[in-house]
Amino acid sequence: xxxxxxxxxxxxALAGCGDKGDDAGSGSSxxxxxxxxxxxxxxxxxxxxxxxxxxxxxxAAAAGYELKFSDAQGKQxxxxxxxxxxxxxKVDVIAFSPVVTSGWDAVLKEAKDADIPVILTDRAVDSQDxxxxxxxxxxxxxxxxxxxxxxxxxxxxxxxDPVNVVELEGTVGAAPAIDRKxxxxxxxxxxxxxxxxKSQSGNFTRAEGKTVMESILQSTPKIDVxxxxxxxxxxxxxxxxxxxxxxxxxxxxxxxxDAVKDGxxxxxxxxxxxxxxxxxLLGPQLMDLAKKVHAGDTVEPRILTEETTFxxxxxxxxxPTRKY
Numbered sequence: 001x002x003x004x005x006x007x008x009x010x011x012x013a014l015a016g017c018g019d020k021g022d023d024a025g026s027g028s029s030x031x032x033x034x035x036x037x038x039x040x041x042x043x044x045x046x047x048x049x050x051x052x053x054x055x056x057x058x059x060a061a062a063a064g065y066e067l068k069f070s071d072a073q074g075k076q077x078x079x080x081x082x083x084x085x086x087x088x089x090k091v092d093v094i095a096f097s098p099v100v101t102s103g104w105d106a107v108l109k110e111a112k113d114a115d116i117p118v119i120l121t122d123r124a125v126d127s128q129d130x131x132x133x134x135x136x137x138x139x140x141x142x143x144x145x146x147x148x149x150x151x152x153x154x155x156x157x158x159x160x161d162p163v164n165v166v167e168l169e170g171t172v173g174a175a176p177a178i179d180r181k182x183x184x185x186x187x188x189x190x191x192x193x194x195x196x197x198k199s200q201s202g203n204f205t206r207a208e209g210k211t212v213m214e215s216i217l218q219s220t221p222k223i224d225v226x227x228x229x230x231x232x233x234x235x236x237x238x239x240x241x242x243x244x245x246x247x248x249x250x251x252x253x254x255x256x257x258d259a260v261k262d263g264x265x266x267x268x269x270x271x272x273x274x275x276x277x278x279x280x281l282l283g284p285q286l287m288d289l290a291k292k293v294h295a296g297d298t299v300e301p302r303i304l305t306e307e308t309t310f311x312x313x314x315x316x317x318x319x320p321t322r323k324y
Contacts, residue, residue: 036066037290038086040096042123043074045171045204046232047260051324052097052122052280059283065290074171074203076100080107087114093290095119100173101126108132117293121282123175130301134293137285137303139278141179147276147309148180148227148255149187155253156191163191163224166216167199168209168237170229176278177201180229180257197223202233209236217244228256231263231275238271249273259310261322267315275315277307280324 037060041053053069060067068091070082076099086094087110094116098104104125111118112132120136127133156163167184170177181199188194198220202209209232217223217240226241228234234256238248248254248271256263259277266272282305292299310318 034064034066035093035290035294036068036089036091037287038068038070038083038089038091038094040070040072040079040082040086040094042079042097042099043072045074046206046230046258047262047324048230048232048258048278048280051260052282054324055281055283056121056286057283059287062284063287063291065287072099074099076103080104083107083111087111087116090114091116092294093117093119095121095286095290097122098125098175100171101175101178102173105129105132119286119289119293121286122280125175135289135299135301135303137282137289137305139176139305139307141176141278142183142186144176144257144276144278144307145180145183145185146187147183148257148274149184150190151274151309152194152225152227152253152255153188153190156194160193163194164197164220164222165194165225165227166213166220166223167196168202168212168226168228168233169199170201170204170233172201174204176257177204177229184227194225196227202228202236204230204233206232206236209233210239211236213237213240214243217241217246223252225253225255228254230278231256231258231260231266231272234272235262235266238266260324261319264310264315264319264322267310267312268319270312273312275310277309279305279307 044050072079079099083094094111105127108118118133120133122138124136169181198216200212202212226237234254241248241252254272255274256272257276257278259275263275267275
């Protein structure tokens with residue numbers, strides 16, 4: 001899938017794609033006045049990420065920016081290489097969605113020393129030096145996990161039977177995986193009968209969500225609830241649950257995060273019970289931020305995206321106009 005998307009991203013209107021051979025050191029697109037934005041994407045691991053990429057591409061084109069795009073294919077070393085390439089090319093602004101939270105200080109200091117402002121999108125880093133980037137634009141992942149847990153607690157309010165939860169975590173070390181787990185764990189302490197009996201990474205992909213869930217179904221006899229850190233893992237798990245002769249949404253309640261179209265469709269059909277939204281449509285906000293930091297304007301260090309939650313009926317109402 002990553003290879004296919006890489007081909008898709010080679011759009012002439014958005015030239016560059018992080019290629020070191022593209023006018024290295026040219027700055028603002030060879031002097032034509034366009035703002036040059038270097039963007040390093042995590043990869044194409046999910047429907048969410050594909051929608052996020054499309055939003056950024058379309059917003060850059062609409063703003064008249066030159067976008068140099070790089071797909072890290074889920075590898076931190078490729079992302080660091082891309083950022084160094086952007087520095088060499090002397091882009092105006094660098095933005096990236098970090099594969100993991102740690103290990104960024106050195107390359108971010110290189111960008112700072114080159115006087116190129118950096119924006120974090122979707123995911124944070126754990127650097128103690130906040131001067132290494134100008135702003136972090138994205139969701140509150142802890143809140144997302146808490147909303148998932150709060151819904152579950154409400155479903156079992158007043159009941160005393162044990163509730164066995166299986167958790168499909170995202171990529172190990174990634175901010176959304178860490179924070180969505182943290183928020184969920186904090187929320188379910190309100191009901192001591194709710195316990196996570198198995199927690200394993202599905203790496204945010206549908207294929208791994210299915211494989212991991214197949215294994216868990218064989219090793220864990222009683223599963224009441226599945227909490228997946230994104231829709232794609234949840235959708236993969238649904239395939240495994242159905243193959244095991246169980247009914248998703250009924251025999252096993254399912255909570256996911258993202259609210260991409262495939263997830264919302266499953267929710268509308270009753271295969272998922274509740275989805276916490278994480279909007280991928282960050283492009284317009286990112287272009288606005290890039291313009292401001294390039295101009296030297298003061299920006300907020302943390303900018304949140306607006307999001308909501310969905311039940312089955314709400315999903316049915318939202319689907320006809322869903323953009324992703």
